Structure formats: structure tokens, C-alpha cells
Amino acid sequence: DANEGLLVRPRRGHGGGHEFHASLLPPAAQLELARRGLIAKPQTSEQRSEDRHGWRWFEQQTAKVREVAQFRLDIVSEIEVLVAAGATKTAAVAEIAAERSVGKATLWNWLRAVDGIDAANRLPALAPRRKGGGSEAEIDEGLWTVFKSDWLRPSQPTLTSCYDRTAKIAAERGLSMPSARTFSRRLKRELPRDVVKLKREGAEALRRAQPAQRRSVADMHALECVNIDGHKFDVFVRSPETGKPIRPIMVAIQDIYSRKVVAWRLSLTENAAAVRLVFADLFREFGIPMACVLDNGRGFASKWITGGAKSRFRFKIRDEDPTGLLTGLGIDIHWALPYRGQSKPIERAFRDMCDRIAKHPAMEGAYTGNSPVAKPDNYGSRAIEWDEFVAHVDNGVRDHNARPNRRGGVCKGRSFDRTFAESYAIAPIKKADDAQLRMALLAADQKLVNRTTGEIALFGNRYWSTEIGALAGQKVTVRFDPDNLHSEIHVYDREGRFLGTAPVIADTGFSDSDAAKRSAKLTANVGKATKAAIEAQQLLDADQVAALQPDAPKPITPEPSVVRIARHRGTAGAAAAAMKPHQEEQEDRQTRVFNALRLVTDNQT
Structure with a gap:
């Protein structure tokens, strides 16, 4: 060729044969080899x-x-x-x-x-063209396959250990073994970077090695789309229920356009009730967003929140599932990719809050560190009271929203509050009415009305009313306030039509006479109401019903079409003649009785 190199040469490896330069191959073969990264592109x-x-x-x-x-x-x-x-x-x-x-x-x-x-x-x-001291040593292809297969493992073994194991195989087969630097140079020359990333570090490392998607919100407006997520604070706080130190969870909603945190709540765990309350705060304070990005966690994918959404894959979708809060209000649901912080801008806000809220001087001694190996020296020396921490978080979030000189997104030096307010003033916002707010404040679930008593059992409580008792054996949708289970519940059918309200039936003590009297009075009232309902039906008694029945019809005697005269002979005729005076006497008596009865009837008339 132009460099006076050979385009074909005897193969030096085990097995003999010849090696041909790639330029001698057809163009299609050269393109395929280039696609696999084995040669340079034509x-x-x-x-x-x-x-x-x-x-x-x-x-x-x-x-x-x-x-x-x-x-x-x-x-x-x-x-x-x-x-x-x-x-x-x-x-x-x-x-x-x-x-x-x-x-x-x-x-x-x-x-x-x-x-x-x-x-x-x-x-x-x-330019100086300095050359090395000779050609590179040849590596047997079999040894090279063993070496790179060993090195391209998720365990990420060192090159030296892989080289030593390959050298043992070469010694056993009687093959020459080039230096480790020769193997290293061939690795860098032949193995593409993406192949090394995927095989040694995994698919996630390969994804991070690619340019990330950059999404613009310039064409959006305030409250067009929000995202919600939970964050566990690295602070020990005393539980209001047990008094033991815990790490509380904050469920927060962020406006994607302005990056403002528009609603937040603290709870002991990430659950559907906390999510529902945060959405209720958002609806009451600002309005109903058009879309929401949320995790597929148990709290966010709960039937109370996203029931009925066709893109909801955490649980099996059933026709009898209750309609969730977001689904019922017509909010488009978008699920974030698992373990992908880039899908949720609120993760950036949580990182800021970790520095300015969890590491605040007021939390000194209660900060736990963000991992077991990052515990501070005074770990566990203090626990913050719940109410104190709630107030501290509220102040921190408000400071996060009001801080000026924000450069991300569309802020351009403004604070999140100002960016949100300027867009909110001119954006088409859908405000929530009273009925929608009640829907947000009440969670929903499917319940079967007791077939015998007509009561509804919910979280250990029993609910009953006359209207609901009439639905015995039917499956209904129950809406209730999880924070006040001792109040009434509201019952709807599967199509969402309101059926009635049922108050709680409180349990009583075994010797509580007042409760027994109240129960007896309730039973008596039900009996009276039932009797009144029966009277309202204006029913007839059995004698009246019997009197209205028509008389039994008289039997019909058929008339013969052919009459044959019977003649009596012998003793039969004599007997008939002997009976004739007796028959005449019976007929005369029946005629007198009939005439008497007719006379009595006429007098009564």
C-alpha cells in the first residue's frame, strides 16, 4: 500500500492461516466491521x-x-x-x-x-515522527477472548489479576504470553467506551454517560403542571404518638414552571392520607392543576389518589375500583421514572432544604447525617419536639420560595414566589368549588354493606343509618375523613350518585346501662318507624281479603245429546213402582223448603 505495508501476511497465532487487511474486503463488510467497532469507518x-x-x-x-x-x-x-x-x-x-x-x-x-x-x-x-522499537507482540486470540471476558465483568476485577489468570492458561497450553502493557494497549484500542461501561458498571452507568435531556418550561404557565414527592429529613424528631425519635417525612408539591413549593405537610410515614391533605391544601390555596408528575410509590399510587387511571400499574386495575382524587378532578397523571431524579425537579429543592433546614443551627445535635457512614460526632444527642420542627420547616420552605437571585428555569434573577405570582396573575387557573374541596378532603374506598344488619365496617368502626340499611348486600363507594373516623361517612353508588350518610356506631362498656337504654330506644324508634311505614301502606286484614274473593263457581251438568228410554222388567219394574210414592213425597218437601227460603230473602231485601 501507500505506506509500503503488506496487505496479506501469514498468521503468527496458533493454527496458522493468513491475515488480510480490512481494505481488501467488500465495502459492505467494511461497514459492518466498522459498526461493530473492530475497524475504523471507511x-x-x-x-x-x-x-x-x-x-x-x-x-x-x-x-x-x-x-x-x-x-x-x-x-x-x-x-x-x-x-x-x-x-x-x-x-x-x-x-x-x-x-x-x-x-x-x-x-x-x-x-x-x-x-x-x-x-x-x-x-x-x-512534525517529528518518532517510532517505537519494533512491532507489537501478537496475542493469541483464544487467550485474548479469555482475558477480555474475565475483565469485562460487573465485579470489575483489576487488569493485573485477569492477566495472571490468563497467563496460567497460556502456560498450561504452551502458548507465549505478551506483557500486561500489551493487553492494556489492546483493551484501549479495541474495546469501545460504551461496551466497557455497560459490562463493568451496568446499564445505569451507561445511561449517565450519555448527555441528559434538557427540558424547557418557557411555554408553560403557573399551575399548569406540578410534581409531588416525599422527602425524609435527616433529623431526629419526637413522634407525637409515641414520643420516640423518628425521621419525619415531608410530602411536598412543587409548581414545575416557577419551581415554587406550593403545598407541603409533615407526617410520620409517606401515606395516601398525607398526600390527600397536601393536594387539599393546594386546591384550597391556589386551584386545580392541569397535570401532575408523581412517583409510583404506595402513597402516590394509592386508589385514594389515582384510582381509575389507566396508566397506573402498581395494582391491578378493576372496574369496581373507586375513582381517585386526581382522576375524579380530571388531572392528567404522569408517572416519573423510578430512581430518576431528573424526572422530578422537586429533588433539587429537597437537596437545598437538606442544607438549609436539616443542617440549620437550630437542629444541631438532632442531625443524623445522610448515610450510616456520615454520622456527625454528636449523633443522637438530641431530638426536636414535633411542633417545633413543623414550625421550623414552614419557615424554611417560605424562605426557600422567597430567596431572590434564582437563575434556573424562567426565574431570571427573581424569586420563586415572584415568578409564580407574575404568571399566576395572567394564567387560566381552574379554581376548586366546595364540592371538589369536599372530594379532596375525603378519601374513597369500596365497601360491601352487611347482608344481615345493613351496617358498614371501616377500620374497626361500624356505620349505619336507615337509608344505608336498605342497601344490605350491595357494594358501595364510601368517602370519609381518615383523620376523623368517629364522624359520619358518605355513601355513593359505583356511578358516583349520593345515596346517604351513616353515622358511627360507637362501642359501649359491658355494664353501661345508659348505652343499653340508648340502644333499646333506637331499636324502639326503628320499630315505630317501621310500623308507621306499614300503616302508610293501607294494608287490608285477612278477613277483608277473603271477603273480596269471588264465590266458587257452580258445577256445570252436561246435557246428553241422545236420550234413551229405560224400560223396567221383572222385579226391577216392581221395585221402581214401589219407590214412586216415596220420591213424590221428597220432591214435594224440597219445593216447600225452597219457597220458604225465597220468602225470607225477599223480606230482607
């Missing part, structure tokens, strides 16, 4: 021109090589200036050699290197 005409003048090689050299090439070009230019002024080339070389302390033979070599090359392409020609 060059274009411009690239071949750059290679001809050496610019592609020159760009890959160190700064020192480029400085030397520039130094030589400057000297050659000085010689050409003297020649152009009328001096001979020999005199010019001698003068510059004495002035620059460079040998004349060296200068003549530089002049010959650029002879016939235009001034624009002289740098690569004058």
Missing part, C-alpha cells in the same frame, strides 16, 4: 485528502509534537525570506544555522521535507 474523499497530507495524524499528536513542527516551520520560513531577498539558499541555511544553533544538515533535511508541498500543508510534513 474514509470519504475529504478524509483521504487529509490523510494524504497527514493532517488526521497531526491532530492526534501531543502539544509537544505540534510545538516542534511549528518551530521547524518558522525556521524554514526564515530561510525562504532570505532567499527571496536575494541570498543563495546555501548562504541562507548557513546564516540561520549559526543564528538558531541548528546543524546545517538538519536544516537541509527540513527543506527537503517540504519540497513541493504548499505552505498550508507543511506542518504535518515537519
Whole structure:
């Protein structure tokens, strides 16, 4: 070829054969090898021109090589200036050699290197091309496969340990083993960076190695989309229930356009009730957003919040599931990618709060550190009272929203509060009415009304009313306030129609006579109401119903169509003649009785 190299040569590895240069392969084969990263991509005409003048090689050299090439070009230019002024080339070389302390033979070599090359392409020609001390040692392909398979493991073994294990295999097979540096150079030369990232560090490391998506909110407005998430503070706070030190959870909602934290609540755990209360605060204070980005955690993917959403994959979607808070209000739900902070801008706010709230001087001694290995010296020496910490967080969040000179997003030096307020004043905001606020304040669940008593059991409590008792055996939607389970509950059918309200049936003591009297009175009232309802039906008693029944119809005697005269002979005829006076007497008596009855009936009429 142009570099006087061989395009085919005997293979030195085990098994013999010949090796061919990739340039001899068909173009399709060269493209496939380049796609796999095994050879360089086929060059274009411009690239071949750059290679001809050496610019592609020159760009890959160190700064020192480029400085030397520039130094030589400057000297050659000085010689050409003297020649152009009328001096001979020999005199010019001698003068510059004495002035620059460079040998004349060296200068003549530089002049010959650029002879016939235009001034624009002289740098690569004058650059020093130092070569190593011979060709690189060959690595047996079998050993190379073993080595790179060992090195490309998630355990990330060192190159030295992989080399030593490969050397043992080479010794057993009687193969020559090049140096570890030879293996290292081939790794860098042949294995693409993404292959190393994926095999040794995993898919997440490969994802982080790619440019992240940058999303703009310039075309949005305030409260168009919000995102909600939970954050566990690295501070010991006394639980209001047990008094033991815990790390409280803050559930917060952030406006994506302005980055303002618009609603937040503290709770012992991340649960659906806390999420519901935070949304209720947002609806009451600012309005209903058009969309929401949230995690697929148990608190956010609860049926109370997102029930009925078709994109909800944490639980099985059933037709009888209750409609969730966001789904019922028509808020579009977008699920954030798991373990992906870039999907939720609120993560940046939590990092700021960790520094300014959890590490505040008022929390000294209660700060726990953000990991088991980052515990401060005074770890566990103090626990903050719950009410005190709630007030501290409220002040910290308000300070976070009001801090000026914000540069991210669309703030342009304004605070989050001001950015939100200016957009909120001109944005189409959907305000929540009383019915929607009640829906936000009440959670929903499906319950089966007791088939026998008509009561509804919920979290150990029983609820009953006359209207609800009539729904025995039916499945209904129950809306209630989780923070006040001793109040009434509201019952709806599956289509959302209101059916009635049921108060709680409180348990009583075994010897509580007053409670027994109240229960008896309730039972009596139910009995009276039931009797009144029966009277309202204007029912008839059994005698009246019987009297209204029609008389039984008289039997119909059929008339014969053919009459045959019966004749009596012998004793039969004599017997009939003997019975005739008796029959006449019976008929005369029946006639007298019938006439008497008719006379009585006529007199009554």
C-alpha cells in the first residue's frame, strides 16, 4: 500500500492461516466491521485528502509534537525570506544555522521535507515522527477472548489479576504470553467506551454517560403542571404518638414552571392520607392543576389518589375500583421514572432544604447525617419536639420560595414566589368549588354493606343509618375523613350518585346501662318507624281479603245429546213402582223448603 505495508501476511497465532487487511474486503463488510467497532469507518474523499497530507495524524499528536513542527516551520520560513531577498539558499541555511544553533544538515533535511508541498500543508510534513522499537507482540486470540471476558465483568476485577489468570492458561497450553502493557494497549484500542461501561458498571452507568435531556418550561404557565414527592429529613424528631425519635417525612408539591413549593405537610410515614391533605391544601390555596408528575410509590399510587387511571400499574386495575382524587378532578397523571431524579425537579429543592433546614443551627445535635457512614460526632444527642420542627420547616420552605437571585428555569434573577405570582396573575387557573374541596378532603374506598344488619365496617368502626340499611348486600363507594373516623361517612353508588350518610356506631362498656337504654330506644324508634311505614301502606286484614274473593263457581251438568228410554222388567219394574210414592213425597218437601227460603230473602231485601 501507500505506506509500503503488506496487505496479506501469514498468521503468527496458533493454527496458522493468513491475515488480510480490512481494505481488501467488500465495502459492505467494511461497514459492518466498522459498526461493530473492530475497524475504523471507511474514509470519504475529504478524509483521504487529509490523510494524504497527514493532517488526521497531526491532530492526534501531543502539544509537544505540534510545538516542534511549528518551530521547524518558522525556521524554514526564515530561510525562504532570505532567499527571496536575494541570498543563495546555501548562504541562507548557513546564516540561520549559526543564528538558531541548528546543524546545517538538519536544516537541509527540513527543506527537503517540504519540497513541493504548499505552505498550508507543511506542518504535518515537519512534525517529528518518532517510532517505537519494533512491532507489537501478537496475542493469541483464544487467550485474548479469555482475558477480555474475565475483565469485562460487573465485579470489575483489576487488569493485573485477569492477566495472571490468563497467563496460567497460556502456560498450561504452551502458548507465549505478551506483557500486561500489551493487553492494556489492546483493551484501549479495541474495546469501545460504551461496551466497557455497560459490562463493568451496568446499564445505569451507561445511561449517565450519555448527555441528559434538557427540558424547557418557557411555554408553560403557573399551575399548569406540578410534581409531588416525599422527602425524609435527616433529623431526629419526637413522634407525637409515641414520643420516640423518628425521621419525619415531608410530602411536598412543587409548581414545575416557577419551581415554587406550593403545598407541603409533615407526617410520620409517606401515606395516601398525607398526600390527600397536601393536594387539599393546594386546591384550597391556589386551584386545580392541569397535570401532575408523581412517583409510583404506595402513597402516590394509592386508589385514594389515582384510582381509575389507566396508566397506573402498581395494582391491578378493576372496574369496581373507586375513582381517585386526581382522576375524579380530571388531572392528567404522569408517572416519573423510578430512581430518576431528573424526572422530578422537586429533588433539587429537597437537596437545598437538606442544607438549609436539616443542617440549620437550630437542629444541631438532632442531625443524623445522610448515610450510616456520615454520622456527625454528636449523633443522637438530641431530638426536636414535633411542633417545633413543623414550625421550623414552614419557615424554611417560605424562605426557600422567597430567596431572590434564582437563575434556573424562567426565574431570571427573581424569586420563586415572584415568578409564580407574575404568571399566576395572567394564567387560566381552574379554581376548586366546595364540592371538589369536599372530594379532596375525603378519601374513597369500596365497601360491601352487611347482608344481615345493613351496617358498614371501616377500620374497626361500624356505620349505619336507615337509608344505608336498605342497601344490605350491595357494594358501595364510601368517602370519609381518615383523620376523623368517629364522624359520619358518605355513601355513593359505583356511578358516583349520593345515596346517604351513616353515622358511627360507637362501642359501649359491658355494664353501661345508659348505652343499653340508648340502644333499646333506637331499636324502639326503628320499630315505630317501621310500623308507621306499614300503616302508610293501607294494608287490608285477612278477613277483608277473603271477603273480596269471588264465590266458587257452580258445577256445570252436561246435557246428553241422545236420550234413551229405560224400560223396567221383572222385579226391577216392581221395585221402581214401589219407590214412586216415596220420591213424590221428597220432591214435594224440597219445593216447600225452597219457597220458604225465597220468602225470607225477599223480606230482607
